[in-house]
């Protein structure tokens with residue numbers, strides 16, 4: 221194709237010349253990143269697992285302002301378009317075993333109440349799905365809370381009511397070890413063969429109260445029992461797909477992902493590289509083995525400085541294989557293929573997985589990078605809206621509605 225001057229022009233350029241001749245101009249194609257940023261602001265982004273409470277417990281960080289460390293703070297959340305990061309009320313298994321679970325849970329909830337109370341222009345506690353939308357309408361970031369490890373319930377439904385009253389929206393049944401409710405995916409000792417007798421009772425109690433059940437961290441047997449017993453859809457608040465990390469039971473296998481789809485729930489994909497790629501998993505396993513060897517050979521006490529800096533030195537000598545945005549997209553693609561577009565969401569685990577986040581998804585300002593990737597892979601805006609938060613809000617509302625029909629009206633704060 222030649223222009224009148226004899227130089228070669230692209231088809232688009234020729235079209236532009238022709239249209240200009242009849243008084244039209246050609247708009248340049250929209251910048252994909254600009255479009256992704258616009259969508260991040262337009263759509264509700266719900267992230268079902270952010271470990272800010274535990275971070276606040278262990279640092280003086282003020283997340284209402286820009287912070288040097290960590291993955292979450294208000295300014296970065298605004299850039300990322302994040303509307304509702306679920307604050308994880310995380311109870312380590314050893315705290316639970318030592319009898320400190322209830323005190324820690326209340327302390328972490330206090331911290332989030334204080335954060336919202338001190339900065340009412342930036343944050344708002346959110347205890348029902350409508351709160352998320354109201355916070356957003358008033359220019360604030362909603363802070364719903366989910367419990368990670370049901371230890372604080374201590375076999376007492378009165379305690380469950382206490383945490384519901386305090387604003388807990390979902391309950392993750394276990395963490396890294398079996399507790400009084402269920403077995404854990406990380407714990408080879410199967411105490412219950414799935415759910416404990418109280419765990420079975422708790423499923424019905426959570427259903428009745430309109431609270432979400434989080435199946436992340438529980439053993440496979442416990443998962444299948446929950447699926448069988450729960451009258452309402454469940455969530456996997458921060459789990460990825462085992463297909464990509466064979467043998468890593470903390471992730472969900474294909475049959476489990478399909479079951480979540482049939483159940484009407486949502487799998488919220490975890491961004492930690494160790495949840496995403498086999499390479500990062502193998503790295504973690506090798507590092508752990510090297511650590512145990514070093515401890516055995518050195519004979520050093522656990523609190524010796526060389527023991528505590530082992531991880532840093534190991535990383536200097538062995539660069540960490542960070543995953544990429546495309547790895548997260550691969551998990552989303554497969555989860556969508558298995559469970560359906562209505563059953564996939566985001567559960568980053570920001571502030572919970574250390575320095576293992578993928579290149580391009582290092583903190584809460586980065587959701588637009590993920591959105592750009594979804595657009596690149598052909599997801600429609602409707603699909604993207606569902607993945608970012610629509611699916612999670614739908615399940616949250618539905619489960620709360622089930623509770624309302626049983627006399628437990630949703631508790632809204634706004």
Ligand SMILES: [Zn+2]
Pocket residue numbers: 368437458
């Ligand atoms: Zn977790």
